[in-house]
Amino acid sequence: MDALYPPIEPYGTGELIVGDGNRIHWEQSGNPDGKPVVFLHGGPGSGTSAWQRRFFDPEVYRIVLFDQRGCGRSTPHVSDPAADLRFNTTWHLVADIELLRRNLGIPAWQVFGGSWGSTLALAYAQTHPESVTELVLRGIFTLRRHELEWFYEGGASAIFPDLWEDYLAPIPVLERNRLIEAYHRRLSDPDPAVHVPAAVAWTRWEASTVTLRPDAAHIATAIEPEHATAFARIENHYFLHGGWMQEGQLIAGVDAIRHIPAVIVQGRHDVCTPMMTAWDLHTAWPEAEFVIVDDAGHSASEPGIAAALRAATDGFRP
Numbered sequence: 001m002d003a004l005y006p007p008i009e010p011y012g013t014g015e016l017i018v019g020d021g022n023r024i025h026w027e028q029s030g031n032p033d034g035k036p037v038v039f040l041h042g043g044p045g046s047g048t049s050a051w052q053r054r055f056f057d058p059e060v061y062r063i064v065l066f067d068q069r070g071c072g073r074s075t076p077h078v079s080d081p082a083a084d085l086r087f088n089t090t091w092h093l094v095a096d097i098e099l100l101r102r103n104l105g106i107p108a109w110q111v112f113g114g115s116w117g118s119t120l121a122l123a124y125a126q127t128h129p130e131s132v133t134e135l136v137l138r139g140i141f142t143l144r145r146h147e148l149e150w151f152y153e154g155g156a157s158a159i160f161p162d163l164w165e166d167y168l169a170p171i172p173v174l175e176r177n178r179l180i181e182a183y184h185r186r187l188s189d190p191d192p193a194v195h196v197p198a199a200v201a202w203t204r205w206e207a208s209t210v211t212l213r214p215d216a217a218h219i220a221t222a223i224e225p226e227h228a229t230a231f232a233r234i235e236n237h238y239f240l241h242g243g244w245m246q247e248g249q250l251i252a253g254v255d256a257i258r259h260i261p262a263v264i265v266q267g268r269h270d271v272c273t274p275m276m277t278a279w280d281l282h283t284a285w286p287e288a289e290f291v292i293v294d295d296a297g298h299s300a301s302e303p304g305i306a307a308a309l310r311a312a313t314d315g316f317r318p
Helices: 050-055 090-103 116-127 145-152 161-168 179-187 192-209 216-222 225-240 275-284 303-315
Strands: 012-019 022-030 035-040 061-066 109-114 132-138 262-267 289-293
Touching: 012 090, 022 090, 035 050, 035 090, 035 116, 050 061, 050 303, 061 090, 090 116, 109 116, 109 303, 116 132, 132 303, 145 179, 161 192, 179 192, 179 225, 192 216, 192 225, 216 225, 262 275, 262 303, 275 289, 289 303
Parallel strands: 035 061, 035 109, 109 132, 132 262, 262 289
Antiparallel strands: 012 022, 022 061
């Protein structure tokens, strides 16, 4: 984290009514008259954290963070078994981002997103290219079937067979040929005795593999039951439906954003969103700057990735 700017506090917060009974929590920090940037968190379902303000020079950036539907400080929170996920899709979130931009009076903004946030950033930019000044993307993920199968159906078990056993544990042997579907049945069960252990196992698998070296503090925070339940439910819901996108849609759609200045940052040893996807995006979109961090996995908090992301936002300063 030494590569990032010092901690700052927001100068404004609020809730935006986005419809379907949902309110999203947003905040602004940095320079109120500065260059606007919106931070899109990962997951989906992880919510934002204070340290994520630190990728941006607070003297020159107007920094907007928000919690996507159902997670973080947005309401209703999906840890509630009664929460309705029908109106929580990629395209609802794209509409929420645009509504937030308009409500904040921002003509156009830089869009910064990693992991699922890169998915959402690409979907938003391809839908509203006129609203995007630059893109900073990290750990590219596009919800293609083979990406999901790699991490959630068994591919990554070749690298983490010990951790994979814990991921498999809640699922009976006869259901292990379709793990995303098997988890969906348990995560949607209203009984906490069923959905909480499944949520913790799902979330522990991801939290244990996103960094090059295990981060015990991050894992402990991630598997807290309320957070894990919302995180796992929302992720699984998106993955079960392929993000409500056609296969390969985001890479096929780069012509809509080819003119937008962009930086793609990818950890060489990223197991969660392996470099094959970033490479496919780079091949389709060679105009975007492509930065490979050789000593990093997936997480934006890893030193090399944090430094590359700060360099990217610094490069787009006015």
